[in-house]
Amino acid sequence: MTVTATGPLPQAPYDVAIVGAGVVGCAIARELARHPRLRVALVEAQDDVGQGTSKANTAILHTGFDATPGTLEARLVREGHTLLGAYAARAGIPVERVGALLVAWDAEQLAALPRLARKAEDNGCHDTALLGPEELYTREPHLGPGALGALHVPGESVICPWTTTLAYATQAVRAGTDLHLNTAVRHVDRDGGHRLTTSRGTLYARHLVNAAGLHADTLDRALGHDDFTVTPRRGQLLVYDKFARPLVRHILLPVPTALGKGVLVAPTVYGNVLLGPTAEDLADKRATESTAEGLAALREKGRRILPALVEEEVTAVYAGLRVATGHEDYRITAHPGQAYVTVGGIRSTGLTASMAIAAHVTGLLAGTGLDLGPVREAEPVTLPNLGEAFPRPYQRADLIAADPEYGTLVCHCERVSRGEIRDALASTIPPRGLEGLRRRTRARAGRCQGFFCGAAVRELFERGTRS
Numbered sequence: 001m002t003v004t005a006t007g008p009l010p011q012a013p014y015d016v017a018i019v020g021a022g023v024v025g026c027a028i029a030r031e032l033a034r035h036p037r038l039r040v041a042l043v044e045a046q047d048d049v050g051q052g053t054s055k056a057n058t059a060i061l062h063t064g065f066d067a068t069p070g071t072l073e074a075r076l077v078r079e080g081h082t083l084l085g086a087y088a089a090r091a092g093i094p095v096e097r098v099g100a101l102l103v104a105w106d107a108e109q110l111a112a113l114p115r116l117a118r119k120a121e122d123n124g125c126h127d128t129a130l131l132g133p134e135e136l137y138t139r140e141p142h143l144g145p146g147a148l149g150a151l152h153v154p155g156e157s158v159i160c161p162w163t164t165t166l167a168y169a170t171q172a173v174r175a176g177t178d179l180h181l182n183t184a185v186r187h188v189d190r191d192g193g194h195r196l197t198t199s200r201g202t203l204y205a206r207h208l209v210n211a212a213g214l215h216a217d218t219l220d221r222a223l224g225h226d227d228f229t230v231t232p233r234r235g236q237l238l239v240y241d242k243f244a245r246p247l248v249r250h251i252l253l254p255v256p257t258a259l260g261k262g263v264l265v266a267p268t269v270y271g272n273v274l275l276g277p278t279a280e281d282l283a284d285k286r287a288t289e290s291t292a293e294g295l296a297a298l299r300e301k302g303r304r305i306l307p308a309l310v311e312e313e314v315t316a317v318y319a320g321l322r323v324a325t326g327h328e329d330y331r332i333t334a335h336p337g338q339a340y341v342t343v344g345g346i347r348s349t350g351l352t353a354s355m356a357i358a359a360h361v362t363g364l365l366a367g368t369g370l371d372l373g374p375v376r377e378a379e380p381v382t383l384p385n386l387g388e389a390f391p392r393p394y395q396r397a398d399l400i401a402a403d404p405e406y407g408t409l410v411c412h413c414e415r416v417s418r419g420e421i422r423d424a425l426a427s428t429i430p431p432r433g434l435e436g437l438r439r440r441t442r443a444r445a446g447r448c449q450g451f452f453c454g455a456a457v458r459e460l461f462e463r464g465t466r467s
Contacts, residue, residue: 094387413446
């Protein structure tokens, strides 16, 4: 198992280098790791997997009911929904099938619901139902006044995006993939194979996969292509405290527009409630700050959707950048003459589609001349559960009896034990900072945002990273 963050890179050429360790890049690495003859490198500019769009999104496992029928995205989301749903059950990734309600607030939106139901049918989603206002308010009694009806999509779910990315990467690394962190790709040359000039030196690969997310267009152009341009679309979100959770039973969606799915209200697997996101097209691919204007706009929209929600305590705010390309579909293209596959334009559905994208890209790589060799299923992984709907360590008497560290809480807001922090620090891909530890355990993610537990968590982190 090789995970590096400093020092020189191996000079022997890899069979495949994947640039970008977001959820899609990690899924591709996991899929390629099923072929034990391949020597694979997963290269990430930041110090952890899932540091970009993959960590800051609405965390929904989509059915693909509203995808454009006939597109690659529609097919891969539909396949990915099935694949990831099954994988999550095996890997300890929390999923709650809460269902979604697409709420109509005016006559025009109400008239659009039957068309959206037919679109869902075309996308293989056959269990949707149109609801009148009486049934809608029975299902969601705290909904704001004036809703005229809804489309019920029972298969929509909420999921933990942090655990998903980490599970893929862990399985890949354990199966032999080299994960190189803090390795920003600055230039790519074709010299028989691919020569990647990075912040840590040169890396060589016979085949290249571009899963660089917001920067996929830059890498694509470096290889002579001009297929798409990434515009970062900022989504700001408000996270409400767990006391707000009883206010909402489903994912509450607006009727979608050309800019996206719009502002939603959704429960999370961690017991909170999300309100957002905004949709702001920017020029800066690093602009993940929240703004007073954006948060005020969210609160105003939230007041109509779920009036009682905006009176609840806000636990946190965050913003993520998602990929907008001006195209209605993913930009996944094989270039056989270059032994190169670009995986661009992966929008917010990428989490759901990740495993199907990985299988599709692996097939494209074979079409560029990569000899995959035999298939051997990777050793299963089971990651610690971070979801409130499933038993956490502090609730398990058997676990605490065997190891009292699981009964000693450090973060009281999120009920995180010393044992969980210890395990995260000793894991296959350990966190390299407190934010990485938070994504692995939920420590410091609760109501007090680390005010009470911050010093103790930092002490355990520093002690664990020294040993």
